[in-house]
């Protein structure tokens with residue numbers, strides 16, 4: 508099966524969420540790199556990257572581009588590697604035999620780059636121009652122009668190229684060879700308390716949605732995750748990045764940092780950003796919650812345990828989360844003892860607890876004060892708000908001994 512060499516999508520970031528706790532998921536065409544760059548430039552920081560595509564050949568090309576970025580010292584060298592030639596001062600020479608051998612595409616030289624002429628092309632046409640330059644030139648001699656975007660996006664300057672190279676080199680990447688309709692739900696749920704930036708190219712255009720009705724289900728799923736509020740979960744923050752040429756209307760909840768969500772989810776957002784590792788436990792003394800959720804936490808990669816079970820368990824954990832234990836009746840002395848036990852079982856302990864000094868609990872002897880908790884020497888200490896006050900709960904992060 509053939510694939511798209513380069514890209515003719517028009518790409519910009521039009522959400523208002525800029526978050527240091529984000530993940531990037533996108534279809535694996537060349538535009539993935541350009542969209543990621545735009546999402547980074549506005550201020551998002553990514554903890555993980557995912558490229559998914561139903562077309563294995565597209566992902567093979569994706570891996571080549573990824574490796575060319577990492578091994579090239581300059582953006583000119585990158586373009587030279589990409590086109591199997593040399594690119595200096597906006598002039599490209601192509602070793603077309605090497606190009607055909609490396610990419611498995613029938614190609615010949617053209618004044619703008621190469622013409623790719625292949626009956627097996629995907630997307631309803633069999634011939635197009637692939638060029639390093641000319642993002643603006645969408646058509647020439649009756650052919651579409653697919654551009655590498657030199658002078659744009661991550662190739663805007665040598666500095667932008669180098670910064671992008673450092674960024675992708677330092678973020679773990681996951682490649683999924685599956686249609687988006689098969690994998691998007693688990694990809695989103697995997698990091699439901701992080702801001703998910705999803706690059707969809709032009710998959711949500713009429714052309715693709717008519718061809719594949721499952722794409723409407725993908726859109727509806729993402730929309731419900733980004734609109735719904737408890738008791739419907741998850742309540743997510745999702746920014747959709749899409750080809751801007753025939754920009755289809757999408758819900759205003761996408762990319763909106765002010766979307767409404769429950770106090771519960773806001774608290775879990777704060778907790779989740781401090782969680783480390785994949786083997787985690789939420790400790791709660793509300794047995795009903797454990798029963799209702801069949802022992803599976805709403806936090807990611809996390810089981811639930813009652814303090815009694817947790818105390819007697821021989822298991823070790825990456826992160827232990829205490830979910831409002833004193834606020835639900837545990838006496839302070841037992842709580843402090845349990846903190847010690849937890850530190851012996853984990854790399855990190857996160858305490859979510861009612862703040863006894865907040866307007867919600869002052870004078871009611873509910874929860875703990877900052878000074879009561881500070882004996883635990885937290886490495887991080889924050890408040891998370893409720894409906895009526897911004898310091899309803901503490902989030903304390905403690906270094907574990909394991």
Ligand SMILES: C[S@@+](CC[C@H](N)C(=O)[O-])C[C@H]1O[C@@H](n2cnc3c(N)ncnc32)[C@H](O)[C@@H]1O
Nearest residue numbers: 511514515516534536560561562565686687708
């Ligand atoms: C929708 S196509 C459009 C091509 C785009 N205009 C460009 O210039 O690259 C973008 C990417 O989506 C991939 N794709 C198409 N249908 C898909 C699906 N159901 N799931 C995942 N990826 C899909 C294609 O293989 C391609 O890599």
